[in-house]
Amino acid sequence: MINIALLGYGTVGSGVVEVLKTNQVSINKKAGDELNLKYVLDLRDFPGDPIQEKIVHDYEVIVNDPEIKIVIEVMGGVEPAYTFVKQALMNGKSVCTSNKELVAKHGAELLQIAKEKNINFLFEASVGGGIPIIRPLNSSLTADEIDEITGILNGTTNYILSKMADEGLDFDTVLKDAQEKGYAERNPEADVEGYDACRKIAILSSLAFGQQVDYEDIYTEGITKISAEDIRYAKKMGRAIKLLASSKKVDNSFYAMVAPVMVASTHPLYSVNNVFNAIFAHGNVLGDVMFYGSGAGKLPTASAVVADAVDAAKHLDQNIVTFWSSNKLELSDIKNSKKRFFVRIHDDEVKAEEVEKAFEYVELIDAGIVGEIGFVTEVLTEAEFAAKAEQVEGIINYIRLED
Ligand code: HSE
Helix, strand or coil: EEEEEEECCCCCHHHHHHHHHHHHHHHHHHHHEEEEEEEEEEEECCCCCCCHHHHCCCCCHHHHCCCCCEEECCCCCCCCCCHHHHEEEEEEEEEEECHHHHHHHHHHHHHHHHHCCCCEHHHHHHHCCCCCCHHHHHHHCCCEEEEEEEECHHHHHHHHHHHHHHHHCCHHHHHHHHHHHCCCCCCCCCHHHHHHHHHHHHHHHHHCEEEEEEEHHHHHHCCCCHHHCCCCCCCCCCCCEEEEEEEEEECEEEEEEEEEEECCCCCCCCCCCEEEEEEEECHHHEEEEEEEHHHHHHHHHHHHHHHHHHHHHCCCCCCCCCCCCEEEEECCCCCHHHEEEEEHHHCCCCCHHHHHHHHCCEEEEECCCEEEEEEECCEEHHHHHHHHHCCCCCEEEEEEECC
């Protein structure tokens, strides 16, 4: 029997208990041993819930119990999760977590401790919820040099953008609907400003490139400025607006960015809608590969966490090598990265001339919206675009294009 402790009995924590119970027999078969949930750490009590008999309020009970071999951390946030996880690893307990803030900030250090202790720090659920992506990057795509990862990594924003496109509604109306349906938090900032996707692409980039990518270095734009009009233009162009989190290796430079992008209908992420996530990767020998599924939610996330616990049980005294050095990867300034840009500008008599003078070649887009001009530029670096955009007044919004 392998004893487990669960830190946090919130949405994902209760999902973990449910998954362990629902699939107990097959999980134990796959783990090669019985997984026994011995403790659940939470500040609260749950009278009437069978979990109450496992509830402890003091972490010392867990971290000092030599019977506990695996700790599942699903509390979220950096502290006290970091302190608890580090103590668990130092005491020889493998840790499985869904906590992207923790992994993005301290992943390299926690992996190093796990390596030194010959145990495991596993974090499949921290990116893409139930979609297997960490293990494939770490164990399956090992013959490749990964030169691109682009993902729709946030279910909330993908739901909002999909609903805006389907129903022609504006951002605020759809955000409210998403909050009512439980797809968006009451404080939606981390999702709609792109911070959540930023931490997730930092984790994927660190794994893909084998070095620490600091999320603070990643250029991040959210979706709050996307309007119903932007979506009308996108439709006119046969495109969809998606919040893409992307990192690419171009020659010997690494670029990473989170931003809303108008993707062409031929793009593999074009059809990923509603709360679904998908991650597209390109390897130098494999070519393209894509992972799609439920990127959030109680049971999909719990499924990934429990799968990590099974893996930890199968490798109790054996570290699974993970290639993520704490040496910082210097990202290149995005001013050198190249794209086409879609631009909307208030129309008046001189605007068309101004636009032509500044941008030389543009493709005009008529989405039937009066009082403005919409156009697409040729391929420009971010710096070239910014310099040209400065020469014209009245820009309403601009969105990058990806084919
Ligand atoms: N708010 C996140 C999302 C939850 O919508 O994807 C999963 O990390």
